[in-house]
Amino acid sequence: MGSNSSSVNNIPNAQELMQETGFSAAHILRLYERFECLDKDKRGQLRPQDFGAVRELAMNPIGDRIISAFFSPGQETVDFASFVRILAHFRPTETNQTRDGAKQEPANSRTRKLKFAFQLYDQDRDGKISRVELLQVLRAMLGMQVTEEQLQSIAERAIQEADLDKDDAISFDEFRKSLEKADIDHRMSIRFLR
Incomplete structure (x- = not known):
């Protein structure tokens, strides 16, 4: 892990991100490499269209909703720290997880995962999934396989x-x-750390 920790020191706020998200130094390094691959302009910021290079998202019927979850309303780019915080929702929950000194529930807790999933449906952010919002997701996921x-x-x-x-x-x-x-x-859960 010596090479990991020395390389992780070159990543801004890496120690803080590891503490906050539960990712290891190796995970942070891997995510940073993925982020840099997506950041074609080398600006340190990703735009929604940069996520198009992720094959799994491009093939996912609700990939556009997943991508939009990386961005707050009105936000046009996402930095590395925000990228990692969102991906932490998909990290497996650990049964022996401790939160000593943690200010909030971890991103990979059941409640935070459910909140993330809920927002994929609740596109108008009114705190409710309407029939129209539910139908939009169903249409995207089931498409032509079923009738209206x-x-x-x-x-x-x-x-x-x-x-x-x-x-x-x-x-x-x-x-x-x-x-x-x-x-x-x-x-x-996604296998983004392979």
Whole structure:
């Protein structure tokens, strides 16, 4: 690890990012290499179109939503630290995780993973997944495999099952409750460190 730690010292805020995200020095180095590959202009900033080089995102039916999750509303670029913080959501949850001195819940906690997933649906950021937002995701994911009538039926059933307060939308708490038994760690993991 000697070479890793000496190289990681050349990455701005690397120690702080390792502490905050739980990534090892080797992971930070690997992510930095990936970031630099995506940063074709060598500006230290990525734009949404730079993510087009990631084959898995280009092939993902909701890849554009995943890419937009890297950017706050109105933000046009993302720096390395923000890139790492977002990717930390996809790091497996550790069963013996300690948070000594941590100011907030780790990005790879179940709750933070669910919040990240929720925002992929809640595109208008109003704190609810509307029927229209749900249908947009279903159309992107299922495309021509099912009819519009089937999509409407799936959306209707999903809202009926999850919408506990009967406001015709799914809040984060309802979203979390509907996914209580889901293996979020498995569903929200990517192999970006290979």
